[in-house]
Amino acid sequence: MDLVKLREKAAADFKEVGFPTSKEELWRFIDVSRVANAEFSNEWKPSDLEFQSLDKITVVFENGKLSREKSNFDELPAGVCIGSILDLVDPRIGTLADAKNAFVSSNTAYFSDGYFVDIAEGVKLESAIHVVYLADVDGAAFHLRNFISAGADAEVSVIEEYIGKSGTQYWTNAVTEAFTADRAWVDHYKIQRESEAAFHFQTLESHLGAASVFSNHAVTFGAALGRNDIRGKMTGEEGEAICNGLYLLKDNQIFDTHMFMDHAVPKCNSHELYKGILDDTSRGIFCGRILVQKDAQETDAIQNNGNLLLSRAAKVHTMPQLEIYADDVKCTHGATVGELDEEALYYLQTRGINPKKGHAMLVFAFANEVMDEVKCKTVKTYIEELVYAWLENAHV
Amino acid sequence: MPLLEIKDLHASVADKPIIKGLNLTINPGEVHAIMGPNGAGKSTLSNVLAGNEAYEKTSGQILLDGVDVDDMAPHERACAGMFLAFQYPVEIPGISNMYFLKAAVNAVREAQGKDQLDAMDFLDLVEDKKKMVKIRGDLLERAVNSGFSGGEKKRNEIFQMSMLEPKLCILDETDSGLDIDALRIVSDGVNALRSADRGFLVITHYQRLLDYIVPDFVHVLVDGQIVKSGDKDLALELESGGYASWVAE
Numbered sequence: 001m002d003l004v005k006l007r008e009k010a011a012a013d014f015k016e017v018g019f020p021t022s023k024e025e026l027w028r029f030i031d032v033s034r035v036a037n038a039e040f041s042n043e044w045k046p047s048d049l050e051f052q053s054l055d056k057i058t059v060v061f062e063n064g065k066l067s068r069e070k071s072n073f074d075e076l077p078a079g080v081c082i083g084s085i086l087d088l089v090d091p092r093i094g095t096l097a098d099a100k101n102a103f104v105s106s107n108t109a110y111f112s113d114g115y116f117v118d119i120a121e122g123v124k125l126e127s128a129i130h131v132v133y134l135a136d137v138d139g140a141a142f143h144l145r146n147f148i149s150a151g152a153d154a155e156v157s158v159i160e161e162y163i164g165k166s167g168t169q170y171w172t173n174a175v176t177e178a179f180t181a182d183r184a185w186v187d188h189y190k191i192q193r194e195s196e197a198a199f200h201f202q203t204l205e206s207h208l209g210a211a212s213v214f215s216n217h218a219v220t221f222g223a224a225l226g227r228n229d230i231r232g233k234m235t236g237e238e239g240e241a242i243c244n245g246l247y248l249l250k251d252n253q254i255f256d257t258h259m260f261m262d263h264a265v266p267k268c269n270s271h272e273l274y275k276g277i278l279d280d281t282s283r284g285i286f287c288g289r290i291l292v293q294k295d296a297q298e299t300d301a302i303q304n305n306g307n308l309l310l311s312r313a314a315k316v317h318t319m320p321q322l323e324i325y326a327d328d329v330k331c332t333h334g335a336t337v338g339e340l341d342e343e344a345l346y347y348l349q350t351r352g353i354n355p356k357k358g359h360a361m362l363v364f365a366f367a368n369e370v371m372d373e374v375k376c377k378t379v380k381t382y383i384e385e386l387v388y389a390w391l392e393n394a395h396v
Numbered sequence: 397m398p399l400l401e402i403k404d405l406h407a408s409v410a411d412k413p414i415i416k417g418l419n420l421t422i423n424p425g426e427v428h429a430i431m432g433p434n435g436a437g438k439s440t441l442s443n444v445l446a447g448n449e450a451y452e453k454t455s456g457q458i459l460l461d462g463v464d465v466d467d468m469a470p471h472e473r474a475c476a477g478m479f480l481a482f483q484y485p486v487e488i489p490g491i492s493n494m495y496f497l498k499a500a501v502n503a504v505r506e507a508q509g510k511d512q513l514d515a516m517d518f519l520d521l522v523e524d525k526k527k528m529v530k531i532r533g534d535l536l537e538r539a540v541n542s543g544f545s546g547g548e549k550k551r552n553e554i555f556q557m558s559m560l561e562p563k564l565c566i567l568d569e570t571d572s573g574l575d576i577d578a579l580r581i582v583s584d585g586v587n588a589l590r591s592a593d594r595g596f597l598v599i600t601h602y603q604r605l606l607d608y609i610v611p612d613f614v615h616v617l618v619d620g621q622i623v624k625s626g627d628k629d630l631a632l633e634l635e636s637g638g639y640a641s642w643v644a645e
Contacts, residue, residue, distance in 0.1 A: 341486075341488075343486050344486050344488050346448060346449075346470060346486075347482070347485070347486040347488070348471075348488075348496070348500075349447075349469065349470035349471040349474070350446050350447075350470050350471070350473075350474055350479075350480050350482075351471075351474055351496070351500035351503075351504075351556060351560065352471050352474035352475045352500050352503040352504040352507065352560065353471055353499055353500055353503050354469075354471045354503065355469070355471070357499065357503070358471075361491055361495075361496070361499065362488070362491075364490065364491070365488055365489060365490030365491040365539075366490060367490070368490040368491070369489050369490040
């Protein structure tokens with residue numbers, strides 16, 4: 001289907017299905033009526049927000065529109081194409097993110113911009129691509145559509161960072177489709193620092209070719225109401241998916257992570273480590289579903305979700321789900337909601353560290369475990385600093 | 397003034413009396429070994445000294461440098477110069493050894509009215525001490541004790557001890573789980589730290605460790621009391637005769 005038709009169909013789908021209600025299983029713990037009932041305008045202005053470049057290549061969107069001026073992707077190595085999704089002609093757009101729901105359908109119908117990254121076969125891009133979305137228009141809706149394609153044996157790191165102005169209410173509705181061809185390596189990060197009043201929804205869909213690696217780290221700080229739908233499908237043997245994440249929530253924040261990993265073929269690995277730290281009256285939702293299809297023998301899948309509640313009023317719903325139709329598989333899952341390790345606190349104390357500081361160190365440690373597999377050192381340091389800053393203001 | 401004075405100490409774990417009237421005095425520069433069979437109260441003693449809340453001191457006195465430590469929390473005891481090398485060092489995933497050590501060194505320095513070490517000075521200190529306990533650099537970059545072998549954990553304890561420069565070093569069964577090579581390296585580290593103003597309390601089940609860390613005094617702990625004290629030869633006596641005669645009494 002060509003893109004015009006696809007978008008028309010998506011608009012019709014959106015009209016037909018409308019926003020989900022909590023009666024639907026996948027939306028049971030999150031009430032999106034606040035988004036459904038809000039009015040959004042098309043007003044646009046350049047953004048006053050600042051950001052810190054994390055590598056040589058930056059792609060910057062100001063209130064939903066690509067800013068050539070603030071971006072830096074003019075000089076690229078051979079075999080690397082980066083640009084606005086509006087300039088991309090690729091029949092694969094919309095083939096992964098084809099869910100008929102309000103967020104994906106409205107995105108497909110109305111996306112105004114977004115990035116595409118196309119890495120040719122065998123090309124290993126050294127610099128990470130830092131995509132920055134700046135948002136500071138009250139009442140705006142940003143439908144952002146992104147597309148990553150890594151050819152066979154290609155390697156690329158993409159960092160999506162969402163930055164919003166404190167106090168501003170807007171809706172970010174993003175969809176990213178990632179094609180990881182055979183033996184390719186896509187290292188994807190998402191740092192979500194939206195305004196505390198914003199709505200943030202993103203669907204990330206990826207297909208993994210044979211012996212490819214798709215890695216995703218999602219770190220969530222912002223938004224009043226938000227959700228990540230992270231979906232991966234193994235399409236070739238010996239693929240490996242790493243999906244790790246951290247959500248740090250306070251005040252009345254509600255954040256939902258829905259993960260779906262589809263082991264459709266044999267001999268693939270997937271591991272997911274998600275941690276949540278919840279303060280005040282915030283609420284976290286984690287739903288991780290691993291599907292091991294009938295032919296997917298020798299699957300190795302691990303999923304873990306750990307939560308730390310810093311306040312009695314904070315809440316978390318965690319639902320790991322394994323659905324296994326093959327018989328020769330290694331799958332484990334686990335979920336915890338807990339407090340800090342007293343023995344570790346004692347150990348720190350015997351080294352002179354006072355309980356308050358020790359507490360903060362352990363909370364940080366709890367969060368930081370998620371970062372163990374971050375390959376990009378700059379990204380790791382940057383996230384660590386953000387986590388520290390968050391903890392400074394939390395009740396630890 | 398004695399470095400450590402323990403007077404008629406009684407202590408319980410979960411309301412069960414374990415230490416039943418223990419007396420011990422350690423002067424600066426001395427190395428004391430406490431030996432005893434399983435269940436004698438060796439680990440309880442080290443935990444009560446360090447201030448572990450799971451262990452209850454029911455009566456008696458513990459004086460560090462003449463100061464009663466009763467009201468001192470574990471970190472205050474550490475800042476006052478006490479160091480406990482754990483029998484089972486705790487793994488803390490997510491905190492790098494270097495970060496942990498820097499926080500510890502600076503906490504102790506702050507309590508002692510010394511300036512905080514900046515990154516450069518801290519690294520210099522690390523380089524200096526690293527040689528002493530022969531600890532590999534990559535262990536310092538890793539999370540605290542996480543995935544360390546038994547020997548690496550114990551070496552890390554001694555490394556921390558050398559970094560914090562305590563007055564009183566308590567070694568709780570540091571030899572457990574060590575092979576001969578690791579035992580030698582750990583002992584060399586301890587011996588390098590021996591000085592005229594530092595005291596050691598070496599708690600062990602086996603005499604073997606005392607071949608490497610030669611004590612000035614040896615005490616036999618049985619059923620929560622010191623039943624005999626002597627010099628290093630007492631350890632050899634125990635090695636040949638075992639604890640049986642004491643336990644039988």
